[in-house]
Amino acid sequence: MRPILVTSALPYANGSIHLGHLVEYIQTDIWVRFHKIRGRDCLYFCADDTHGTPIMIRARNEGITPEALVARIHGEHVADFHDFLIGFDHYHSTNSEENKILSEEVYIANREAGHIHTASVMQAYCAKDGLFLPDRFIRGVCPSCGALDQYGDACEVCSATYSPLELKEARCALCGTSPEERASEHYFFKLGDFEPFLREWTRSGALQVQMANKLSEWFEEGLKAWDISRDGPYFGFEIPGAPGKYFYVWLDAPVGYMASSWSYFKQHGIDFDRYWRDPDQVEIYHFIGKDILYFHTLFWPAMLKGAGFRTPTGVFAHGFLTVNGQKMSKSRGTFITARSYLEQLDPEYLRYYYAAKLTKGVDDIDLNLDDFVQRVNADMVGKVVNLASRTAGFIHKHFQGQLSATYPDDQGLFQSFLTEADTIASYYQERDFSKAMRAIMALADRANRFVEEKAPWTLAKEKRMVELQDTCSVALNLFRLLVMQLHPVLPAMAEKTRVFLNLQDINWSTTIVPLAGVTIAPFSPLMVRVDSQKVQAMVQASLATVTPVVDGVKKEEKGETITMETFMGVDLRVARITQAEEVAGADKLLRLLLDVGELGSRTVLAGIRGSYTPGDLLGRMVVLVANLEARKMKFGVSEGMVLAAGDGKGRLSLIGPDEGASPGMRVK
RNA sequence: GGCGGGGUAGCUCAGUUGGUUAGAGCAACGGAUUCAUAAUCCGUGUGCCGGGGGUUCAAGUCCCCCCCUCGCUACCA
Numbered sequence: 001m002r003p004i005l006v007t008s009a010l011p012y013a014n015g016s017i018h019l020g021h022l023v024e025y026i027q028t029d030i031w032v033r034f035h036k037i038r039g040r041d042c043l044y045f046c047a048d049d050t051h052g053t054p055i056m057i058r059a060r061n062e063g064i065t066p067e068a069l070v071a072r073i074h075g076e077h078v079a080d081f082h083d084f085l086i087g088f089d090h091y092h093s094t095n096s097e098e099n100k101i102l103s104e105e106v107y108i109a110n111r112e113a114g115h116i117h118t119a120s121v122m123q124a125y126c127a128k129d130g131l132f133l134p135d136r137f138i139r140g141v142c143p144s145c146g147a148l149d150q151y152g153d154a155c156e157v158c159s160a161t162y163s164p165l166e167l168k169e170a171r172c173a174l175c176g177t178s179p180e181e182r183a184s185e186h187y188f189f190k191l192g193d194f195e196p197f198l199r200e201w202t203r204s205g206a207l208q209v210q211m212a213n214k215l216s217e218w219f220e221e222g223l224k225a226w227d228i229s230r231d232g233p234y235f236g237f238e239i240p241g242a243p244g245k246y247f248y249v250w251l252d253a254p255v256g257y258m259a260s261s262w263s264y265f266k267q268h269g270i271d272f273d274r275y276w277r278d279p280d281q282v283e284i285y286h287f288i289g290k291d292i293l294y295f296h297t298l299f300w301p302a303m304l305k306g307a308g309f310r311t312p313t314g315v316f317a318h319g320f321l322t323v324n325g326q327k328m329s330k331s332r333g334t335f336i337t338a339r340s341y342l343e344q345l346d347p348e349y350l351r352y353y354y355a356a357k358l359t360k361g362v363d364d365i366d367l368n369l370d371d372f373v374q375r376v377n378a379d380m381v382g383k384v385v386n387l388a389s390r391t392a393g394f395i396h397k398h399f400q401g402q403l404s405a406t407y408p409d410d411q412g413l414f415q416s417f418l419t420e421a422d423t424i425a426s427y428y429q430e431r432d433f434s435k436a437m438r439a440i441m442a443l444a445d446r447a448n449r450f451v452e453e454k455a456p457w458t459l460a461k462e463k464r465m466v467e468l469q470d471t472c473s474v475a476l477n478l479f480r481l482l483v484m485q486l487h488p489v490l491p492a493m494a495e496k497t498r499v500f501l502n503l504q505d506i507n508w509s510t511t512i513v514p515l516a517g518v519t520i521a522p523f524s525p526l527m528v529r530v531d532s533q534k535v536q537a538m539v540q541a542s543l544a545t546v547t548p549v550v551d552g553v554k555k556e557e558k559g560e561t562i563t564m565e566t567f568m569g570v571d572l573r574v575a576r577i578t579q580a581e582e583v584a585g586a587d588k589l590l591r592l593l594l595d596v597g598e599l600g601s602r603t604v605l606a607g608i609r610g611s612y613t614p615g616d617l618l619g620r621m622v623v624l625v626a627n628l629e630a631r632k633m634k635f636g637v638s639e640g641m642v643l644a645a646g647d648g649k650g651r652l653s654l655i656g657p658d659e660g661a662s663p664g665m666r667v668k
Numbered sequence: 669g670g671c672g673g674g675g676u677a678g679c680u681c682a683g684u685u686g687g688u689u690a691g692a693g694c695a696a697c698g699g700a701u702u703c704a705u706a707a708u709c710c711g712u713g714u715g716c717c718g719g720g721g722g723u724u725c726a727a728g729u730c731c732c733c734c735c736c737u738c739g740c741u742a743c744c745a
Contacts, residue, residue, distance in 0.1 A: 210673080214740080217671070221741090290739085319673095320739090327738090356693090357680075363673075364738075371680055374694055382707055390704035434681080438693070448708055457703040472703095529705060 003041035004283040005275055006032050007257045009292060010049035010094065013073040014058060017080040017338040019350070020321040020328055023365060026354045027318055027431070028287040029086045033488040034428040037507040045260040046081075047092035047099075048074050051236035052249035053134050057174065059235075066235040070095055080338040084347045085491050092260035094252050099259035100237050103252040107228075108240060109307035115190045117225070124152065124164045125182035126172040132231045133164070133172055133179055140167035148593070148601060187229035187239060189251075194302035195223055201301055206314045210362050211290070215297055226299055254300045257286070258309075279310040290317040290362050316431060319364035333543030340541050344534040348490045348527065349376045352437070355489045360431040369539070373530045379437075383444040384486070385493075385526045387451070387479045388500070391472040392523035394456055399469050401522070407477065407514035408470035413450060414514050417443055417481040421510065424485050433489075440485050447478040476501065477514045484508055496526045572643075572667035573599060574657050575624040580614035590614060592642065594624055597664015602626070605638035608654070621656045623667055 008028040011021055028044065035042040050070040059069040070093065078091055092098070110116055124133045138152030142162075152164035164170065171178050202215045227248065229239055234246040258276055265272050275282045288296050293315075301311040320327075323334035341350065353372050356379070357365045395401055407414070420443060427436035451471070459468040480497070484506055487494040498506045500521050578601070579593035590609050594602045602624065623643040643655040657667075 214672075217740085322738095359681095366680070368680065371694070375680080377705090377707095378694060381705060386704055386707050388704090390707075393703065438682090441693075451703080452701085452709045455701085455703085457701090460703080523704095525705060527705090529707095 001040055002281060002283050003043070003275075004035060004285065005261060006042065006044045006285050007260075007287065008044075008046050009286070009288045009296075010047050010253055010256050011077060012052075012054075013048040013050040013070045013077070013093075014054050015073075017077055018328070019323070019336045019338070019341060019367065022084060022338060022350065023321050023354055023358075024287055024289060024318060025081060025084065025086045026351050027358055027433070030351070030355060030433060030488045031287075031428070031431060033087060033491060034425075034508075037487050038425070038509075039507070043089045043261065043264070044087065045090055045092070045257060045264065046088050047094055047096075047256040047260040048077055049249065049253045049256060050074075050093055050095040051234075051247075051252060053131070053137065053230075053234065056233065056235040057137070067095065076339075080342070083342050084338060085351065087491070090260050090264035092256065092263050094256040094259065096259055096263070098262045099252055099256055102258050102262065103237055103247055103255045104240050106255055106303055106307040106309070107247065107251070110189065110303065113306055115193050115306045116228075117188050117190060118185055119188060120183050121186045121227070122165060122181050123184050123231070124170065124179040126175065126177065126179045128175045128177045129172060131233055132182070132184065135164050137173045138164045138167060138170050138179060139173045140170035142167070148603060184231050185245070186227050187242065187245065188225040189228050189299070189303065189306075190225050191223040191298060191302055192225065194305060195219070197305055198223070198298060198302060201311060202297060206312060207297060208317060208360065208362060211293060211297065211315070211317050214293060218294070218298065223298065250295055250299070251303075254295065254303075276309050279313075283313040284310070285314045285316060286312055287316050287318070290319060293317055316360075317362050318358070319362050322364055322366045324368055325366055330542070333539040333541075336538060336542045340538055343541070344538040345530065346527070348492055349380075349530050351489050352376055352380055352486075355433040356437040358431070358433040359435075369535050370532075373532045373535060376530050379441055379444075380490075380527050381529050383441060383448060384479070384482055387444065387447050387475055387482070388497075388526065389523060390451065391456060391475040391479075392500075392520065394460060394468055394472045395476070395520065396522055398460070398465060401519045403476065403515055403518055403520065404466075404469045404473040405517040407516045408474060410450075410474040410477075413446070413474065414477055414481070417447075417478060418510060418512065421481065421485055421508070425508070428488060436485075437489075440482060443478075443485075444482055447475060447482065450478070451475050473516070476520070480506070480515065481512070484512070490527075493526050500524075500526065571626040573597070573624045573626045574661045574663055574665040574667060575602070575622055575642075576663045577617045577620050577622060580617040582609060582614060590617070592617065594622070594640075594642075595663045596624060596626060597662065599626055599664055602639045604640050604642055606642045606644075608642070608644060612654070617654075620654070621661060621663075623655050623657070 006028060008025050011017060017025075025046075032042055032044040048070065050066075055069060056066050059066040062069065074093055081088065081091065107116070124138050125131070126133050133152070135153035136151055139149050140152070141148055142150045150167070152167055152170070153162070165181060169178075198215075199219060202212050207215070228251045229242070229245045230236065230248050232238075232244045232246055236246040236249060237252055239245045239247055261275060262272050264270070265275070275284070286296055286300075296312075296315050304311050322328070323336070324332075326332070326334070328335045341347075349372070353367065353376055354365070356375060395403065420439065424436050424439050427433070427439065454467070454471040456468050456471045456475075459465075459471065480501055480503070483490075483494050483497040485508070487506055487508065494506045497503075500523065501515065502518055502520055503515075573596050575594040575596045577592050578595045579591075581591050582589075589605050589607055590612065592604045592606055594604060596602055604624065625641040625643065644653060657665075
């Protein structure tokens with residue numbers, strides 16, 4: 001069997017690892033561990049993705065160097081992964097010597113082969129900050145719908161896309177001054193050169209069918225040259241032969257896979273070229289989220305090809321994570337970081353739950369927190385661990401911890417568990433972890449049924465000692481096989497079980513013989529139940545970090561009265577209507593632009609067209625619920641609510657302040 | 669607007685090339701049991717398979733229209 005090299009996508013060094021990231025790292029880690037415990041030569045690499053403007057800016061804001069920021073985040077990431085039992089063989093950084101050398105090599109080889117060209121590009125430049133602004137760092141008025149405070153590349157309200165130069169009233173997101181247009185020479189990678197190769201590669205079986213279909217859409221649209229340079233100042237690698245120009249972060253990020261492995265190879269005396277030059281000697285697999293498909297299935301293989309390196313054997317994409325059926329949300333407390341999970345819960349709960357849901361497809365997976373508690377407790381504690389828990393006691397009480405001297409007749413159970421293990425192995429191999437978990441749980445059910453039928457508690461009462469010892473010995477042997485099959489998912493529990501059963505190892509073998517005559521350690525809980533209180537605490541903690549105000553409101557839901565605290569949680573403000581217009585296509589809505597003083601301006605879609613015309617409203621003072629969650633509507637996003645009295649039949653009267661009030665004042 | 673993925677029991681999901689009374693796990697309910705971390709075992713129910721129309725001897729499964737949802741993507745004004 002050829003060795004395999006596996007990677008997970010590199011997390012950006014600009015933030016914490018959260019439960020969404022972990023889908024991928026857990027998925028990959030399970031796959032890697034599966035291969036390793038079956039004796040396959042398998043290496044797992046990852047690194048922090050450290051370059052780009054956002055990191056440079058954040059470091060600047062914190063008053064530290066990008067290097068210092070990146071080093072700190074690296075430490076956090078490594079700790080999070082370690083604690084989630086993600087077993088990288090090496091975790092590197094794209095801000096490393098290896099990565100610099102390799103990125104330059106990839107670039108130069110492509111340049112020599114004629115795959116690079118330059119062109120002049122007009123860019124937004126902030127003179128005050130002294131840098132070219134990426135799209136996300138420019139805010140302004142959408143040229144399409146007039147929505148305020150939109151990003152430079154697309155409008156979140158009307159979803160129009162445009163160039164930053166088209167944005168009206170553009171200003172730098174950092175300092176608020178308006179940027180100027182400035183021409184700049186950019187370097188491009190001629191992706192189109194690789195179309196024939198890419199068309200073939202994407203159909204070579206390297207990709208899931210859904211992904212290949214998606215790619216064919218992109219082929220239809222045509223492959224455009226890729227802008228791979230950024231102007232300084234930029235935190236990254238300077239492009240050889242192009243002073244002041246830097247590699248765009250997405251160029252050197254995937255090269256980080258190579259760099260990470262190289263760093264490891266150097267320490268272990270392994271030949272780099274064997275892995276990255278010759279496609280016949282080693283298999284290379286990348287696990288990614290479907291959002292970065294474009295980079296991994298077009299740019300990356302093309303760059304490798306153009307530079308004379310081998311291309312990946314496979315790229316496996318997974319879906320996104322939802323929590324309780326919805327996108328992770330800070331205000332719902334479901335934007336949960338790895339660390340806040342770890343402060344409350346055992347990482348193996350999540351590993352099992354994800355495993356139980358992961359397929360080889362690209363569907364999103366849902367972390368339903370109630371389901372999570374039930375599922376883990378029922379399967380892990382109730383079925384698997386309980387098997388040992390309910391039988392080990394007898395072995396210690398009556399037989400000094402010793403299993404039957406010879407493995408008894410078990411009606412072929414042990415053998416059938418081993419046979420089934422082959423099927424389960426193929427599920428793992430295919431990344432159909434959910435099927436594997438279901439199959440393992442079916443075996444756990446059979447093992448529990450066996451115990452039930454033999455009723456060791458009755459055997460003990462009736463002093464049928466040989467049968468008692470035999471029954472428990474069988475159960476514990478079956479338990480061992482279950483843990484072996486779960487080992488890729490639950491490495492910590494596997495290790496505890498190894499110690500408990502006094503084993504050399506608990507690796508996956510098809511030639512395992514039953515344990516007999518050995519003395520086992522006293523049973524101690526190999527996994528404790530998920531405490532739903534802890535889950536609640538985790539959500540509360542995540543909630544607390546963002547919207548402490550909401551708390552009071554929740555507590556009062558049932559009561560008929562509310563506390564002062566609750567009421568004060570509603571931020572009512574005086575606002576002046578500075579613009580008002582009818583919303584095209586809507587019967588009841590008016591789009592209002594409000595001046596809220598210190599809070600700036602807000603767009604509110606108000607359902608008051610039945611009672612007011614735009615002309616009535618201009619300049620009027622109203623009361624705005626300023627901290628209402630923004631509401632996405634068919635006609636745009638409404639950022640608050642204007643108070644009005646109504647008779648329930650459609651006639652409305654706006655509430656306004658008496659004289660003396662000015663925009664931004666709090667109403668209380 | 670276009671393209672693509674979803675929409676199946678309370679929850680999370682399976683459902684092969686259309687073929688018998690639509691499945692699993694968890695939850696729920698009834699019973700058994702008490703060795704075990706209120707664990708286990710036996711039994712039970714449950715579904716307008718998003719809506720409507722069509723093809724067919726037969727459709728969750730194929731075709732058309734619509735609704736909701738999630739992505740990607742584009743234009744008019």
